[in-house]
Amino acid sequence: MPVTRQHTTWGFVAAGKMAAAMAQDLRHARGNRVGGVVSRTPQSAAAFVSQFGGQAYALLDAMLADPGIDVVYVSSPNNLHYAQTKAALLAGKPVLCEKTFTLNAPQLAELIEIARSRKLFLMEAMWVRWLPLVTALRQLLQRGAIGQPLHLSAAFYSLPPVANDNRFYSPALGGGALLDLGIYPVSFASLVFGAQPHEVVSVAKLASTGVDTRFSAIFHYASGATAQLAAGFDGRMRHDIMLLGSEGSIRIEMDRGGWKMRRLHLEQGGGRRTLTAPYKGNGYGYQAAEVRRCLQAGLLESEAMPLDESLAIMRTLDTLRAQWGMRYPGE
Ligand SMILES: NC(=O)c1ccc[n+]([C@@H]2O[C@H](COP(=O)([O-])OP(=O)(O)OC[C@H]3O[C@@H](n4cnc5c(N)ncnc54)[C@H](OP(=O)(O)O)[C@@H]3O)[C@@H](O)[C@H]2O)c1
Structure with a gap:
């Protein structure tokens, strides 16, 4: 289903360095905004939302249950990408997941299968492809x-x-x-x-x-x-x-x-x-713009970073x- 909202609202998973760089660059991608963050520590979540806006969630499930979140951005350490992306897809959320997508190909094959069977957008954040x-x-x-x-x-x-x-x-x-x-x-x-x-x-x-x-x-x-x-x-x-x-x-x-x-x-x-x-900012705004474009057009993946290529x-x-x-x- 195309998402034709005025804003694409992003839910951040983890409040680390990459999350902050991406949140800064959402400002360079018109129509995108921070919806909130889920963090292991209330202090990191509070610092993130005071800088970038949105809501702090104590648990991933709470963010995934929020109908105001249009897309989930996973920027935790690599070992967590698979489980967190899977949870988001199973909750019906499109996902942009940081590199490296998963630890290995079988994990990624499973995520792609879930996204395709549920008709949900999924993309690897290989941001340079949109520079x-x-x-x-x-x-x-x-x-x-x-x-x-x-x-x-x-x-x-x-x-x-x-x-x-x-x-x-x-x-x-x-x-x-x-x-x-x-x-x-x-x-x-x-x-x-x-x-x-x-x-x-x-x-x-x-x-x-x-x-x-x-x-x-x-x-x-x-x-x-x-x-x-x-x-x-x-x-x-x-x-x-x-x-x-x-x-x-x-x-x-x-x-x-x-x-x-x-x-x-x-x-x-x-x-x-x-x-x-x-490029503007840190260079991450272009991939955010691509995610919004795909969601608005009802595309399930980006031609510039197709899922079969990420898997290969x-x-x-x-x-x-x-x-x-x-x-x-x-x-
Ligand atoms: N695209 C790029 O240019 C780029 C650049 C750097 C990194 N990355 C990718 O982004 C991801 C995060 O990198 P980063 O530089 O943001 O790392 P980071 O600063 O260490 O942040 C990772 C965050 O993950 C959360 N986390 C959950 N469990 C953790 C654990 N056991 N140990 C440490 N952190 C844990 C923490 O956030 P909470 O405390 O809020 O839960 C932590 O702040 C990685 O997958 C990396 O490959 C991409």
């Missing part, structure tokens, strides 16, 4: 600006706090560089090549907790194309994206320590062009972890 620069990149690729994409090099490095029990290092919270950072280059490769690799070669360095703190992978596609992808908790290092094609190349300038895209340089036939496409990407993440013998508790 103006990525929209421009898609258009360049669609019109063959660099010919056939042949090779991609992409990486994401950051320096999160080191603690065995935080969401970066704890297996129980779904930690590790692959799920925290590596999802970006892996998802980007999926966007560029429109496929998953048929062959993957990779290595990872594991922390004493058992999660990966760095990995490097080579993807080989059925088309013959290749990708060299990496991520790690080693430092806030800048790594531009390079995409080589049969008739040109693209370099995307990245910010240091973030997957934020500044400029795109296209080289083709001896000529060179630079595209600059600044999750299977690729599972393949990488299997190569390292890395499992999450309960798997």
